[in-house]
Amino acid sequence: MTGPVRRFRGLPLRSRLALLVAVAVAVAVAAAAVTCWFVVRNALMDSLDGALSGNRPKPSDVIERIDIDATGGGARCLREIPNRDNPDLYQQTIQVVAPNSTSCVILGRQSVEVSDSDTAVAGRETEDTYHDATASNGEKYRVFTYQFKEYPELRLAVSVARPLSEVDDTLGDLVLLLTLVGGAGILGAGVAGLWVARTGLRPVDRLTEAVEHVARTEDLDLRIPVDGDDEIARLSASFNSMTASLATSRDLQQQLIADAGHELRTPLTSLRTNIELLARSEETGRAIPPDDRRALLASVKAQMTELASLIGDLQELSRPDAGHASGKVQVIAWHDVVDAALERARLRGPELRFEADLAPWFVRGEPAALERAVVNIFDNAVKFGPAGSVIEVALKDGELTVRDHGPGIPAEELPHVFDRFWRSPSARSLPGSGLGLSIVDRTVRQSGGEVTLGPADGGGTVATVRLPGAATPPPSGLPPS
Incomplete structure (x- = not known):
């Protein structure tokens, strides 16, 4: 059985479909033919049985043509009429049977x-009977036997028989006809x-050619025409969506590489210039003034810190977007994460004052990633908050708000604040890679939440983070409601 199945699977899809259709039609035709044969046979047999039961001889004809011996325990036939006196009507036979x-x-x-x-029947045990029997010439006959009730004292039965060829010949012609019609139907079905x-499968051929073209040329701009709304059309639409997504991903990747190269070029150029100055001072023996040397070393250190931060942000963004790749997703106390990030923000902005009101809230997420996202929000507030100003932090019903009293963000720049490497023209002189808010947006979306940035009443900026969760810790192993 394995061999035929394997050979069948090795056939082209067109051949398999044609073969399956032909087999299905063959099975249907065979079932219909067999059913038709049995229906016609039963109808013919019923017709023959009706003809036999309706062709009973007259009782007087029966008595005139036999001799009866009432002795010896019952009647029995003693003499038959010679064949020449019996007409061969439909090859019919009528005979009298004794017990x-x-x-x-x-x-x-x-x-x-x-x-x-x-x-x-002759012995009065049953009223009548139908059955098949063999005649003296070797042919099959259909026989109807009934009681000879007109002379009950004789205890005889009369059998009326006709050849089964009347039915078999018709059934033979029917089998031939069904075979020819069925064979033509099966061939036509194939x-x-x-x-x-x-x-x-013509649309599938087009799809196959498109896939092969994309694999050969890496041309992700190819689109397949979509006609109708059937499964093939849905498959074509899905292919178009996939190539569009891949093209977008490729464009974003190229943009990320270009932006990263641009962002890395500035600190690397500055770092190279400073190191060359220090190296030239050592090679020529011309000492750099102590204050200038300290400034150069401080600049080198700052640029290395900026490079390290930029590389860390790029590594964070390179992680898969689909789910949490680290596998450390768990139910965590969101208020504790915010509090830990707040302590780090206080160290980075000692000249600022933080006011926090944190209500308990439990979420499902990755602790390190969420803390990094909150730290990035605080860093943004610290960067733009004037010295001595207040940064207001509140967490209530799963909504975290961080409000600073800085210059705010112009309305035309708000749509771009979460773009990678985007930096406001007024902030390009400040440290940063332009990736912090992009990391915040991605991390919050991975946790099922949303983040927004907008102007605050009275000036400044307010960042809002909403995460689904609950005010009480859920049972062990269950996500928060």
Whole structure:
């Protein structure tokens, strides 16, 4: 069985579809033909049985054509009429049967074998019977035997028989006709199946050619025309969506590489210039003034810190967007994460005052990533908050707000604040890579929340982070509601 299945699977899809259609039609035709044969056979047999039961001889004809011996325990046939006196009507045979299995033909030229059911009718055990029997010429006959009630004292039965060839010949012609029609139907179904397979798979051919073209040329701008709304159309639309997503991903990747190269070029150029000055001072023996040397070293240190921060942000953004890749997702106390990030922000902005009101809130997420996101929000507030100003932090019902009293963000710049490497023109002189808010946006979305940035009443900027969760810790192993 494995061999034919393997060979079938090795056929082209068109051939398999055509073969399946042909087999399905063949099974249907065979079932219909068999059903038709049985229906016609039963109808013909019923018709023949009706003809036999309706062709009973007259009782007087029966009595005139036999001799009766009432002695010896019952009647029995003693003499048959010669065949020349019996017409061969439809090759019909009528014979009288006695309980002792003797019989005599009263009409016809063939005698029919006597069965137990015939003698049972003659012996008054049953009223009548239908059965098949073999005649003296070797042919099969259909026999109807009934009680000879007109002379009950004789205890005889009469059998009326006609050849089964009346039914078999018709059934033979029917089998031939069904075979020819069925064979033509199966052949036509195979041709139609092949045509349907070719027509139905033409869109799949176009899709295959498109996939091969993309694999060969890496041309992600290719699109397949979508006609209708069937499965093939949906597959084509899905392919178009996939190539569009891949093209967008490739463009974003190229943009990220270009932006990263641009951002790295400035600190690397400055770092190279400072190091070359220090190296030239050592090679020529011309000492750099102590204050200038300290400034150069401080600049080198700041640029290295900026490079390290930029590389860390790039590594964070390079992680997969689909889910949390580290596998450390757990139920955490969101208020504790915010509090820990707040302590780090106080160290980075000692000249600022922080006011915090944190209500308990439990979320499902990655602790390190969420803390980094909150730290980035605080860093943004510290960067733009004037010295001595207040940064207001509140956490209530899963909504975290961080409000500073800085210059605020112009309305035309708000749509770009979460773009990678985007920096406000007024902030390009400040340290930073332009990736912090992009990391915040991605981390919050991974945790099922959302983050917004907008102007605050009275000036400044307010950042809002909403995360789904609950005010009480959930049962162990269950996510917060």
